[in-house]
Amino acid sequence: MSVNLAHSETISSLKVARRPWPVIVGEAAKTAPSGDDFAALETVGARMTFGRNETIFSEGDCAKYCYRLVSGSVRLCKLLADGRRQISDFFLPGDFFGYADFDTYALSAEAVTGVVVTRYARNQVEAVSESDSRFRRRLGQLLHERFNAAQLHLVMLGRYTVKERISSFLIQMAERLDPGAGSADEIELPMSRLDIADYLGLTIETVCRAISDLKRADVIAVPSIHRIVLRKPSVLRDLVEGGEHLLA
Amino acid sequence: MSVNLAHSETISSLKVARRPWPVIVGEAAKTAPSGDDFAALETVGARMTFGRNETIFSEGDCAKYCYRLVSGSVRLCKLLADGRRQISDFFLPGDFFGYADFDTYALSAEAVTGVVVTRYARNQVEAVSESDSRFRRRLGQLLHERFNAAQLHLVMLGRYTVKERISSFLIQMAERLDPGAGSADEIELPMSRLDIADYLGLTIETVCRAISDLKRADVIAVPSIHRIVLRKPSVLRDLVEGGEHLLA
DNA sequence: CGGCTTTTTGAGACGCGTCAATGACCGTGG
DNA sequence: CCACGGTCATTGACGCGTCTCAAAAAGCCG
Known part of the structure; x- marks a missing residue:
């Protein structure tokens, strides 16, 4: 089974990418779509940068934050002890991730390319969600979308x-x-x-x-x-x- | 690929199972666990019965209802045009299912054995969910659990x-x-x-x-x-x- | 240019699917 | 009660598709 060598620089998190790769800035640094359902969070987000192959969060980490991808792309994956790896999802600009977990993350998120994200404290997201039913519905919808995508992925892997x-x-x-x-x-x-x-x-x-x-x-x-x-x-x-x- | 011949009696829905199979009634007709989070729905549920291999709902059906399994067991599956099939989940007594969908069901639910369920109108579930934040949290938790289970299933099928x-x-x-x-x-x-x-x-x-x-x-x-x-x-x-x- | 990583291609092994036959179980009807 | 037919489970022989191992080619960056 393929040996995985992706983790050469997994430690620091605020480091700028050595070589930002196709961080498509000029053309496609897609900002949120006009009717942005995340406006309510705008003020509490912190912008962060990750280099290629850097870990954004690891399986088992305390799930304090969730993220919105601004540019670049991210993989969500699980690593087995012997090096086998399964990627369960890729995220693209605009995607919201890291909210579908309990106290700890169930999978790891790693930067596929150089990446810019906005990071939100989960308790703040939950507070907004609790008070704003429109936002809550939107969040639920996103979770449902990811869930349905996972179901299709399941069919693909199985059949x-x-x-x-x-x-x-x-x-x-x-x-x-x-x-x-x-x-x-x-x-x-x-x-x-x-x-x-x-x-x-x-x-x-x-x-x-x-x-x-x-x-x-x-x-x-x-x-x-x-x-x-x-x-x-x-x-x-x-x-x-x-x-x-x-x-x- | 294996031909699927499961649908010999898929039409009527309230029919009693021809031969109820291991409907474990005496021993394990597990009623809801004591601290039942679904008490709020108790009054609006309708008890129903399905025979072995009967369809509870089909992929694409308008998703009017969701279900709580009382006894027996249920499979959630997707059928491809050429007969290939992928089962994404099995449900056991106590499980709540059919709520993780949009307007239409993304997969079909079929009775593996003779089955008894309680059926709830989705709009009622949503109404309760809207007003009762404790119930809402519980429902969200269930969805998260199914989601995490799907992630593990993904790893299994892939690796x-x-x-x-x-x-x-x-x-x-x-x-x-x-x-x-x-x-x-x-x-x-x-x-x-x-x-x-x-x-x-x-x-x-x-x-x-x-x-x-x-x-x-x-x-x-x-x-x-x-x-x-x-x-x-x-x-x-x-x-x-x-x-x-x-x-x- | 020269050393790296990533991608591509090839040859061979092996696991799982396919096809086919047999066996076990069960309900039905003679 | 047993014979029968149907369904499901099990086992075997064989072939194909994917993985493994290996090496060459193509990018990438100092």
């Missing part, structure tokens, strides 16, 4: 083939990364192949091979390593749905 | 070997089925091997083989088909901790 997993992942990322309407046809994947593998329950080699297959079939193009062009999104969709053959 | 999955499943069921203290050493599994397979992301044959292996190693005994004796729980625990302590 999808490799091709279905990769296709489903690409479509899903295209939808999430596209701010506006239907999924964009070109996406910038912030995470490494190993991250993708650990999200899909595969090995990095299998992920590479599946991507190469799609490239060979001209369903996607890969101009640079973190950039993917969906040339035939419909084929990707078919690969996921029929749950069947379509790719040579 | 566990067959032996680890079976061991983890047995331990988990022993803990959930045991009303009192530490896990009982003999458990009554209400679900079929196919259900177990679809929960663990395996085939029925693989599940059988793994169980036979454990039997052969004298780690468990199988006096009858739905009954399992954990002869060496510690070995089971070791088998799952090829990774880690992953049990809530």
